Amino acid sequence: MLVSTLLVTMMAVPGLALFYGGLVRAKNMLSVLMQVxxxxxxxxxxWMIYGYSLAFGGAGAVIGGLDKLFLSGVGPDSLAATFSEGVAIPEHVFVAFQATFAGITCALIVGSLAERVKFSAVLLFSALWFTLCYLPIAHMVWGEGGYLLDKGALDFAGGTVVHINAGVAGLVGAWLLGKRLGYGREAMPPHNLPLTLVGAALLWVGWF
Known part of the structure; x- marks a missing residue:
């Protein structure tokens, strides 16, 4: 699980950052890299402050509780259950693994907003979306007592929590923001496709 945590981190930084950075224009490359x-x-x-608690603390149907706020109760000897019955892992490792999923999900949306949103707005949106959208879905699918989990949902890799969640957010964001300034009037070729290829390769390795 710790190796998987490192691989997911690699998928986001530098994988996703390079993938998006190579697709935008040269003048926006550093901005996109920093945003990711x-x-x-x-x-x-x-996630460490309140995200883990709301996603995996408590047994509510839609959202967790605050009993693990600031990782309260998470110690060297505490264990976390996995999707494999009877298999538990150190909770610190589980917290770190799930933190990388939360981080890369929000970073995925950056590509849909690239070249059209200020840096501060991206950060504000990410914090709000993480709190209001990601955490409830994560709890419902993965958390104890979660509504979708109790309905039989199986989603270890994040098809619902990560991909559908981020995909819908990115689609709505792109639709609301509209086209980039100058789109259709000036050329907007990708800045560096080799960087995009490297980023895609890192994403591919991390995923499989």
Missing amino acids: LVVFSLIVVL
């Missing part, structure tokens, strides 16, 4: 890095880092911090 900072969004991922911000979400990991928020």
Whole structure:
């Protein structure tokens, strides 16, 4: 599980950052790289403060509780259950693994907003979306007593929590923001496709 945690981190930074960075224009490359890095880092911090508690603390149908706020009760000897019956792992490792999923999910949306949103707006949106959208879905699918989990949902890799969740958010964001300024009037070729290829390769390795 710890190796998987490192691989998911690699998928986001540098994998996703390079993938998006190569697709935008040269003048926006550093901005996109920083957005992915900072969004991922911000979400990991928020995850440790209250995200883990709301996603995996308590047994509500839609959202967890605050009993694990600031990782309260998570110690060297505490264990976390897995999807394999009777198999538990150190809770610190589970917290870290799930933190990378939360971080990369929010970072995925950056690509849909690239070149059209200010840095501060991306950070604000990411924090709000993480709190209001990601955490409830994560709890319902993965958390004890979660509504979808109790209905028989099986989603270890995050098809619902990560991909559908981020995909819908990205689609709505792109639709609301509209086209980039100058689209259709000036050329907007990708800045560096080799970087995109490297990023895609890292995503591919991390995923499989």
